[in-house]
Amino acid sequence: MSTRLQQHIIPATLVLGLALTVAVLSFTREPAESFLFPRLISVVMLLLAIWNFLRAILGLAKVGTGVSAATFKTIAPGVLVMVVYCFYAAKTLGFYVAGTTAFFVLYSWYDAHSHKALSSWVRRIVVTAVFMAVIYGLFSLLLKVQTPRGMFL
């Protein structure tokens, strides 16, 4: 039951919630002409979400593996770094400093090589430096994209 709950029922409930919110918003906002299309789509979306929810409750839903607790534990640190990097660090620290840090932290965390040997740390630093140099060359020098500078660069 618990696997079915997290595999099918929770996602179906969340999607139903989204469809309801969209429908309520579409039908309460003005001007009506601008919301004609959203209204049309939200009705179809709501019907489909109810159908999907019923299938989940009745145990008819077959597709989808869900995310197991073990997988969740493995991805959590990575997703956390991703969120901090994108929503906070990139703008505050500057794109290149934040990118370098995120790359190094993620690479080191998920790297299979020894975390005690000096040689593997040297490799991590070298790979990070080379990759960021390529990124700098491509975006800053070649394409002249101006990235947020933040505190550093």
Add this chain to the structure above:
Amino acid sequence: MEFLQYFGGVFEPMAFLLLVGGTIGGLILGATPGLSPTMAVALLIPFTFQLTPVHGLILLGAAYTSTVAGGAVSAILLKIPGAPANIATALDGFEMAKKGEGAKALHVSFLASGIGGVIGVLLLIFLTPVLAEWALAFGPSHLFWMAILGVTVIGSLDSKSFVKGLLSGCIGLWLSMIGYDDIQGAERFIFHDALTGGIHIIAALIGIFAIPQVIEMFSKGRQSADVQVVTIQKQSFADSLKILFARKKALCIGTVTGSIIGLIPGVGGQIAGLLAYDQAKKFSADRDTFGTGNPTGVIAAESANNAMVGPSLVPLLTLSIPGSPTAAVLLGGLLIHGIFPGPDLFTNHPQVAWTFINSMLIGQILMVIFGLYIAGYAARVARIPPAIMAAAVLVLAVFGSYSVQQSMGDVYVMVSLGIGMYFLEKSGFSAAPLVLGLILGPIAEANFIQGSMIANATDGATQYFLTGTLNLFLIVLVILSIGYSFWSSRSSKVAS
């Protein structure tokens, strides 16, 4: 045969150097997640200031041709389409790569692109006056029905679950409505300032495809360094050719669909690949193997998205109407050099016009040669450990989505959609219908509203949307497509 006189221009040292450079650069830019053809061409315009008009156009044309094909590389190896045009390529291409057939997928993809592309440019050379008439035949009501035809594909695009496929499409359609309504200017569903400009398709594409792949690589944890993202078996060129020519039907469907869609201003090449993929699937005897690594899918999608390149320039070169965002950027590039496209372009500036078109023809062939060469190196890309790959794709995704409009908001949208998509995919929803909804929503809505406004001033909506040969033809296609989806989902249920 006037164009033959101007072939010499392509092979002048400077012109040929630019052509080769533009092709290789385009392949690399196209393969970089986040750099779409439109962006690559826009970013290259400043370089053309220093060049003569002919040379500038050769560079832009070569980049346009090869970025479209280059997008297939990341679609196949990483399941990250470089541009909307390559979404359909990822569906079977990545499955092939997972089976170790990455090199095979890349080979057929470049060969199909080349063949589709050459035919597209030949259409541009020989049939421009006829095709221009065609391009103008599509008014708002027809474009609306075209978009609806695209929507009907949504249900059958996802082979796993009919309801979840449709629901994914609806979520995509809803996401496309976020931001200022383009015609009336009203605010819709703006929960955060980053959403005022709406969801940019490229930022969404990066998030929806790249981020779930990154998280997927995280989920492997600290595995031994020998574990590769994908393994790549050696693939002989002759065998790839054999595979391609055993699937002539898919190649034809792709090329024809791509050429027609490319011609219609306002639809653009974004959906050519997906529609061709869907058609090839419907007409295929082994349609159940689509989505599990069938090369036919890759061939249909890639021949379509390169066949679209030539015809998409027809309205631009003859009528000065840019039919797609990339064509609009090319128009800017022409105007900067004082060249007005129009019917007399070929009489006033034959040198420029024909050299440009010829260079696209040669560019297609160069693209295949360099593409096949790159496919050989793809094995090395695949040997990169998941930890490095995940970190690299994430950093590229952030830089790529930021560069689209130099906006932090796009980065927030990209990563939020990406994390959401990871969990949605785990619950059986799929990315391709969602993106299709995101692309088609604005086309359907804008043309419906514009059509209704015209209809109100003339004969009324019924008359405007439901009469006329082209409208009726498209409506019949829509009905056939819906009927087919129901029939096939039923028959597959009976079979199981």
Add this chain to the structure above:
Amino acid sequence: MKKLLKSLLVPAAIAAATVTGPVLAEGYPERPISVMVSYGAGGATDFQARIVTMVAGNEDQIGQPIVIINKPGAGGRVGWNWFATEAENDGYTLGAYNVPHFIAQSINGGVKYSTEEFEPIANWGSDPAVVVVGKDSPYNTINELLDFAKENPGKLTLSGAGLLVGHHIAALQIEKAIESKLAYIPTKGGGAAAMKAVIAGDVIGGINNLSDAFRASEAGSVKILAVADIQRNEEFLPDVPTLMEAGYDVDNSSVNFRGIMAPKGTPPEVIDMLAEKVPAMFENARIAKQMKAGGSPMKIMNRDEVLQMWSERQAYLTELLADLK
């Protein structure tokens, strides 16, 4: 001794830095400057902005290259909203303005900008709106076309780039002048899509930019019937009458002025420096040649002239749009 010197020098240095502002501007610009265009790449505003800024990197001009970034959407609202709220006011992020578009939108409401939020630097071009019909259209003069509109209120479909842009303002002025209704059809794809609708015959006629219409008429796909300006355009369309000459009370309020501006709060010394250098840069012969080749009329105005033009437009548009509500 060293300590004493330091204690004397440090406050002096701080004082110097705070009092003499230009110190800050002297280093400016030390890196490339970006100019935000609120329309898509390839559109008239975009390619003109690219032409007029192409010599910025020369030593005798600004000395740093100018990079164009596009933030299109909702007739320009997306880009200008971003510019008013998020653009950094350090002088490295400038924007392109389109008058009357942004002023009309700010009067209509629902946006986060107005003339108060922006600091003009200089104007580079003026592109009047023109009335066009397809090449096979039965209408050959503006009077024939508008007589149809007078007799059939709401039946004359005219395409334009969007709501509350110059084309729409021209349509509103025409409606007022003929005391009848038009069916103004805004398009999503900007001026190019509006022109396509005219050429393909989706609509009876259209209101479009002079530069785009000139190209289309050179290509033989449209007829230009009138210019919404106070005088004829001698350079490109000497034979096309103004609406005023044809007997309609429509002035130059819909003329699309394009220029460069900075966000509010940009250091005054940076604004002064740009206000001096940018109009001089627009005078460059190479720019003039490329603009003419692209069919784009130039009109160079300095900061004070633009400030005056903005306030005139603000007053007129407030009145025009108030009439409509």
